Amino acid sequence: MDFGSEHTSGHTQPVAAQPEKGVRAEKREAQITRILGAAHTCFVQSGFRGASMHDICREAEMSPGALYRYFPSKEALIEAIAERDRINDLRNMARMGEGPTLIDGFINSVMAHFKDHHARGMGPLFTEIRAESMRNETVAACCQKTEGEFIRLFHAFLSQAKADGHIDPVAEIDAIIPMMMALGEGMMLSDVIGKGVDPASIEKILRAMSESILRPKIAPPAKAG
Amino acid sequence: MDFGSEHTSGHTQPVAAQPEKGVRAEKREAQITRILGAAHTCFVQSGFRGASMHDICREAEMSPGALYRYFPSKEALIEAIAERDRINDLRNMARMGEGPTLIDGFINSVMAHFKDHHARGMGPLFTEIRAESMRNETVAACCQKTEGEFIRLFHAFLSQAKADGHIDPVAEIDAIIPMMMALGEGMMLSDVIGKGVDPASIEKILRAMSESILRPKIAPPAKAG
DNA sequence: ATTTTGAGAACGAACGTTCGCTCTTTAAAA
DNA sequence: TTTTAAAGAGCGAACGTTCGTTCTCAAAAT
Numbered sequence: 001m002d003f004g005s006e007h008t009s010g011h012t013q014p015v016a017a018q019p020e021k022g023v024r025a026e027k028r029e030a031q032i033t034r035i036l037g038a039a040h041t042c043f044v045q046s047g048f049r050g051a052s053m054h055d056i057c058r059e060a061e062m063s064p065g066a067l068y069r070y071f072p073s074k075e076a077l078i079e080a081i082a083e084r085d086r087i088n089d090l091r092n093m094a095r096m097g098e099g100p101t102l103i104d105g106f107i108n109s110v111m112a113h114f115k116d117h118h119a120r121g122m123g124p125l126f127t128e129i130r131a132e133s134m135r136n137e138t139v140a141a142c143c144q145k146t147e148g149e150f151i152r153l154f155h156a157f158l159s160q161a162k163a164d165g166h167i168d169p170v171a172e173i174d175a176i177i178p179m180m181m182a183l184g185e186g187m188m189l190s191d192v193i194g195k196g197v198d199p200a201s202i203e204k205i206l207r208a209m210s211e212s213i214l215r216p217k218i219a220p221p222a223k224a225g
Numbered sequence: 226m227d228f229g230s231e232h233t234s235g236h237t238q239p240v241a242a243q244p245e246k247g248v249r250a251e252k253r254e255a256q257i258t259r260i261l262g263a264a265h266t267c268f269v270q271s272g273f274r275g276a277s278m279h280d281i282c283r284e285a286e287m288s289p290g291a292l293y294r295y296f297p298s299k300e301a302l303i304e305a306i307a308e309r310d311r312i313n314d315l316r317n318m319a320r321m322g323e324g325p326t327l328i329d330g331f332i333n334s335v336m337a338h339f340k341d342h343h344a345r346g347m348g349p350l351f352t353e354i355r356a357e358s359m360r361n362e363t364v365a366a367c368c369q370k371t372e373g374e375f376i377r378l379f380h381a382f383l384s385q386a387k388a389d390g391h392i393d394p395v396a397e398i399d400a401i402i403p404m405m406m407a408l409g410e411g412m413m414l415s416d417v418i419g420k421g422v423d424p425a426s427i428e429k430i431l432r433a434m435s436e437s438i439l440r441p442k443i444a445p446p447a448k449a450g
Numbered sequence: 451a452t453t454t455t456g457a458g459a460a461c462g463a464a465c466g467t468t469c470g471c472t473c474t475t476t477a478a479a480a
Numbered sequence: 481t482t483t484t485a486a487a488g489a490g491c492g493a494a495c496g497t498t499c500g501t502t503c504t505c506a507a508a509a510t
Contacts, residue, residue: 024475024488031489047360049274053466063491064467074466124359130414131356134349135272175426178417179408179434186411189355192403201400205438209404212437213430249454249509256455278500288457289501299500 032070035060036084039077044125048078048132075138082129082139085122086146092116093150093184097157102166103210106157110184111203118193126188151177161214168215176213183209257295260285261309264302269350273303273357300363307354307364310347311371317341318375318409322382327391328435331382335409336428343418351413376402386439393440401438408434 038060042051053074057064071077092113099105117123133140154177161167183206187193192202263285267276278299282289296302317338324330342348358365379402386392408431412418417427 027489045360047274047356049272050360052464054464065469065492066490068467069489124356127352127356127359131272131349131352134352135270135275172426172429175422175430178415178420178422179412179427179430182411182415182417183404183408184411185414186407186409187404189410189414190403190407192407195403197400197403201397202404204397205400205404208437209434212433252455277498279498290458290503291456293501294455 028070031062031066035062035067035070035077036080038062039081040125043078043081043128044121047124047128075136078132078136079138079142081125082132083142085125085129086142089113089117089126090146090150094153096153102161102216103207103214106210107203107207110206111199114187114193114202115199117188118191123188123191123194130185130189147181150181154180158214161216166216171214179213180210253295256287256291260287260292260295260302261305263287264306265350268303268306268353269346272349272353300361303357303361304363304367306350307357308367310350310354311367314338314342314351315371315375319378321378327386328432328439331435332428332432335431336424339412339418339427340424342413343416348413348416348419355410355414372406375406379405383439396439404438405435 035056039051039056042055042059045051046055053064053067056077057067060067071080093109095112096106096109099108117126129139129143133143155173158167158171158173158176162169162171162173193199260281264276264281267280267284270276271280278289278292281302282292285292296305318334320334320337321331322334324333342351354364354368358368380398383392383396383398383401387394387396387398418424
């Protein structure tokens, strides 16, 4: 999918490359990025409630007065961070289906996602967001939105695979999806990779689990008994 | 099969009580129970950080001065609640191994646990505890302790099953355990049962997953003994 | 008489947020 | 080009509130 970037129709078309966006707006965006980065760091370290605005200001090397020109409240900051993280996860997972075989595409995208999640130390933030979503309406809505989008994606993927005869026609997709998602969320929550378990073993188990509930008809690449 | 599960009380207990048992000690215990109940309610509702001591006092119908005679700080209250919850989960799961067959015993205990977890609305608290454990040393230690105990239990269970020839001799137990635990934690986190998925379907998928990684041979009716 | 329990006002600290001010940038006016 | 007014960005002390906790004192229990 491609969401077109802003295009303003002007009277004259400048030949030379000129900054379409004002230098002012650029600086503003840079500051927002800076604040979000600082907030991310602090939230990972101390949690949404535990991190104070002063902490975030210190991390961003910025005074409260300055920060509040960009975000009207701590809530807004929390929501922005939560949304960014959830969307990032969704984007990572959206690559499922790209692979030599059905299961491979799925497993590869999942493994890549978990490795990225672990490498960037996102485990604590994920847990924090889910805890916050239990009682913060906006964060809950954000989680539900990305989750719903993921379910739709997953559903379309599995339906297509079923229609193509790649998976067991009687597989209960509507039960499989939440279970696979639970597995994924559990892996993010407990940071399985961070526990020192060999990624190859994880992949092997993940594959066995996936195949057991999907039972693809396409012959597995190797492992002939 | 029986794996002795023993629990030694942690160091995050309320103000030390006298070893002797009397009317006084009983009343004291009743008050502690009352406070823990109120704290549980408030923590589920607003989270550890979100719930204030005044909230808990109101819920327990007790003044701050009274409450502080039983718990020296909010931290102690959080830790007590976290420990209680974790130990309860551990106890629930310790029933694995009680069943007609290996997989049945496992699945039954897991399903019973999730149903109980859902029915008592413990999902938010579980998430909260895990989030807190990311940065609270004491809660982290508590989680690690019960988790370690569970791993030991699980490991003994699987090792015995493997030695008895009930599961694939090449099954990678040390990778299977964290993966199965991730699945379980994910199910608690996302409250699969609460999503309206048919428990029978959940059980079916859980069974398929378990069998796929354990590959049990046909379970013998009973062991000669 | 002594100890335990309880109530609830009060405390200091920390929080999210605001305010008043200065400095910088922008751009129109001169 | 220079001047000047307006707007934006930034600072950090300070505000009002809320928080966890303590203090004082009285009632109850032993």
